[in-house]
Amino acid sequence: MTQDTLEKQQQLHSLAHLGPICALKCLNNELILAGDGPVLKIYNYSTSQLVFQRQIFARNKIHEICLSNKNPSNNDDPILAIFGGRSLSIVKLSALKSSSTPIKELFAGDWIMATEFSHDKKELYCLTAHNNVTIIDLTSMKLKEVLNCNWKSILYSGSIRVLSDDKILVCAGTVMDGVLIWDLKSREVVHHLTAHEGSIFGVKASENGKYLLSCSDDRSIKVWDLQDGGRLVANGWGHGARIWFLDFYGFTKDGGFHVFSASEDCTTRIWRFDVGNENLNQLSIMNCHTGRNIWSGCVNDELKLGFTGGADGKLKVYDLNEQGRQGYLNEKWSLKQIGEAADVAFAKDEIIKEYFDLGNGFVGISSLGKVLVCQKFVQWKFLFEDSRYTTFSLVRGFENQRIAAISNKEGNITLLKFDADCNLVHKNELKVDSLSRVNNLITLYNEGRYFFILESPNPNDFLLLKEIDNNLTVINEFKFVKPKEKVVIASFNINSKLENIIIGCRFGIVLMYDLSGHDNTAAIEPSLCHKKYIKGDTITSIKTLSKKDQTYLLTMKDSGYYVIQISSLPDLIVLEDNKIQKGFVDGGFYSPDADLILYGFKSDYFFIWNETQQFEIMRKICGGPHRQWSLAHHYEGSNLRYRFIFTRSSDIELVQNGKFSHPDVLATGLHGREIRDMSVVATKNPTKKLLITGSEDTTIKVSTLTNDGNAKLHWSQRQHGSGTIPVEVVN
Amino acid sequence: MGKSSKDKRDLYYRKAKEEGWRARSAFKLLQLNEQFELFKGVKRVVDLCAAPGSWSQVLSREIFKDENNSDAKIVAVDLQPMSPIDHVTTLQADITHPKTLEKILDIFEGGKADFVCSDGAPDVTGLHDLDEYIQAQLILSALQLATCVLKEGGAFVAKIFRGRDIDLLYSQLGLLFDKVICAKPRSSRGTSLESFIVCLGYKPRAGWNPKLNPNLSTEEFFQEMKIGRPELHDDLSFDAEERKVAPFIACGDLATSYDSDATYTLEKDLQRTSLDPVQMPTAPPYKKALELKRKGELKIIK
Ligand SMILES: C[S@@+](CC[C@H](N)C(=O)[O-])C[C@H]1O[C@@H](n2cnc3c(N)ncnc32)[C@H](O)[C@@H]1O
Helix, strand or coil: CCHHHHHHHHCCCCCCCCCCEEEEEECCCCEEEEEECCEEEEEECCCCEEEEEEECCCCCCCCEEEECCCCCCCCCCCEEEEEECCEEEEEEHHHHHCCCCCCCCECCCCCEEEEEECCCCCEEEEEECCCEEEEEECCCCEEEEEEECCCCCCEEEEEEEECCCCCEEEEEEECCCCEEEEECCCCCEEEEECCCCCCEEEEEECCCCCEEEEEECCCCEEEEEHHHCCEEEEEECCCCCCEEEEEEECCCCCCCEEEEEEECCCEEEEEEECCCCCECEEEEEEECCCCCCEEEEEEECCCCEEEEEECCCCEEEEECCHHHCCCCEEEEECHHHHHHHHCCCCCCCCCEEEEEECCCEEEEEECCCEEEEEECCCEEEEEEECHHHCCCCEEEEECCCCEEEEECCCCEEEEEEECCCCCEEEEEEEECCCCCCCCEEEEEEECCEEEEEEECCCCCCCEEEEEECCCCCEEEEEEECCCCCCCCEEEEEECCCCCEEEEEEHHHCEEEEECCCCCCCCEECCCEEECCCCCCCCEEEEEEEECCCCEEEEEECCCEEEEEECCCCCCCEEEEEEECCCCEEEEEEECCCCCEEEEEEECCEEEEEECCCCEEEEEEECCCCCCCEEEEEEEECCEEEEEEEEEECCEEEEEECCCCCCCCEEECCCCCCCEEEEEEEECCCCCEEEEEEEECCCCEEEEEEECCCCEEEEEEECCCCCCCCCCCCCC | CCCCHHHHHCHHHHHHHHHCCCCCCHHHHHHHHHHHCCCCCCCEEEEECCCCCHHHHHHHHHHCCCCCCCCCEEEEEECCCCCCCCCEEEEECCCCCHHHHHHHHHHCCCCCEEEEEECCCCCCCCCHHHHHHHHHHHHHHHHHHHHHHEEEEEEEEEEEECCCCHHHHHHHHHCCEEEEEEEEECCCCCCCCEEEEEEEEECCCCCCCCCCCCCCCHHHHHHHHCCCCCCCCCCCCCCCCCCCCCCEEEECCCCCCCCCCCCCCCCHHHHCCCCCCCCCCCCCCCHHHHHHHHCCCCCCCC
């Protein structure tokens, strides 16, 4: 090796670590510490900025971070005890941040399970894997003593709770003998809790020392009352695999509290403990990590925020107080309640059949043609009754535009316009005679224009496209000849210059009609009818991606989505096709940050999913897909506000999220399984490169790699059958 | 363990079923014996991490095949319960607990053993460093028992996973045995990182009489023995580690043994019978969780 290459080699230094996040700790109400392999990172969780990173250990991963002050103010300089494996470092925050101060790696006698500062912060207790506590004097940084309770088997988990100067509880999770709680000063075992099966993977005592949370190989969470002889007071069942993180938060005056948990099953769950209830009730499930395992978590009880770090390297933020956020709504009405509120008498068996979200309320129609509006989503009002809409009716409208349309089979269409307070201000009637029967009405609002298509089941009938203006008057009409194939339409999009219209049908059929040069009278033949490119069930939505390039996003009922381009008729080019992990896709849209958001149903719940960053935004148990439902959304800055309305056994229920002013994700991460191959491609931007990775999870991911060595995920390509994926850059 | 296609194709699995072993692991011990003559003159054995018990079965058949075995003894220990095996004393306990080792010594009533083996493997968590640490602790616990119970010249075999800290262990074992070899039986899947450390000719450390003290953890026990385990110092500093690589041998007679990763054409009469898993799964700790899920009782309450 020449001197030259040797020198070059020596200049190689590590920039960043992208891998499993095994430790998380809130430093204060703005900053969170994350252990990413041997590297400690600090993120600002208001701005989602990575503000600091430094390698702590030569090779051991950081497993936990412990702070001398909880929630220190800006001028405090807390001490951090950082450990992983057999390595321990004890540093002041200021010293950590000054790169000229070296960080010493210490050894506390064995593998470390937990550390905690003494009440006066002059000592550090280290619980090690054979159930010893090594006490370190922080002034001299010397070993003080090693204490034990005369039980020295291997531990799988542990924690220390300092209650006062001389009341210190050591909580030890053993391989097969349950949980041992011993008193550090007396070295006596005070509780031996044996109701779990298998190895104990987590134990934590509450701040006041009254309760203990534990979890084991049996996949349950148990709550114990340490002030009542260590009695088992509640069980929480639900996780589908081992639980790696557990913590208390949200204690209430009645003595109850919440539990935040994260598991190998890649879900995070919220539970509620109420005194006297032997079930730890599961309040919500969130699925935000990919691959295997969520390793770490932490809770900011004051701001009611949860955080998890996964094997996928993602750092996810959760709102632990959704109900308390401004704008949150969760309403449920039975027909009886609606009748009383709106002062109408419903007949026996009458139901609200269809409804449309107007943005400031929603309008619905009953099976006997009673039209009602629920103003501001709280106040029901009866509008009118129209017997023509008995038995069959459709209610559609224009997203966030306060205009709705009601139709029956005979082509009687009533258009309704509402004001800002959701009062009906205008009503217009249309009659369509050219269709033998109307059984489908699909609407579209696009750049200030209102379109709808009417369809009949008769293949010889035309498809009718109408445009109305703000005053509900029809201003444009087109007739389309149906293709030879039998089609049932489901979605459409039209460009605002009225050049062409693209229609999505069942069985993946894409139809296109060229509108330019046609007047309103002649019937237009399809310029394109494709069924070979798009595979799958119904095309549930069509969104314009780029007007210039004529690219569209199509979502498919059977969990796929496509990006297609239709620039040179009569051909259609599939640019991308992909599948989400699971579930049915009923639609999708892009966020202001260009993240692809998809929504639909999976088993018994409705979900909204960030496909770009791979996390669940919401999950609502509603009984599954076969029901009346509506989803409305808009963005406030980069925060998604959504409202989901659904019918369940004749009750109507509504959930609307409130304002959440924190980012959802601090680090997007990668796979969560072994990466088998990767490739880096230069881009036009000198500070950014494309990172393409293939993993044993059978997906390929595309991320941008910035000059500081961090990656942001953009695309996850599924559909590969086998385990190994070689990645090679084609161009 | 279900009937995955891999199992169905694996000849060792079928052979185990035919020959009446509870697990295919039996062949690993048999092949190690072929190579190293481990069973020669062996009467008194401790089988650690023994469930479901195929190694104990092998040992029991070997040791009790002749009549002259009045002082023979086999003790098998595992976290999991084990169904009885002829001539084997079973103990359900955690081998990392010093008190478990004390119980085993009690069963030997002060006598020595000829052979200590451990096929221990923890339930992997997926945190590689923790898994490696726990695995190393299982080996250390087995070794601790071996130093207390093995006669001079006795043998010790333990399962290892090739990983970061393993060469360190070789150096330490080298101080206690005449010969230390890392062996991979043909019946151990090439795709797994598993191999076995075979230690022959136990030589107690000069001037040191290993005595089990249930108040000392495994780590503390070895610190006193000065074989190079990391020590706790007053100033909390890290010790430099000595590393040494053990010779590596693949064993199992190449002519008659099968490679566990290869696919073989099945012998005709074997082809038709579908076999049940040899290792009947004992109830997993999460049995109740599965039951509740099946009954649909894991619901969100709101
Ligand atoms: C591969 S199996 C042994 C198979 C056995 N040699 C046979 O042939 O049937 C590994 C065993 O190690 C046991 N084990 C793991 N950790 C243990 C511990 N701390 N104490 C005792 N047994 C343990 C497991 O319960 C498991 O049964």
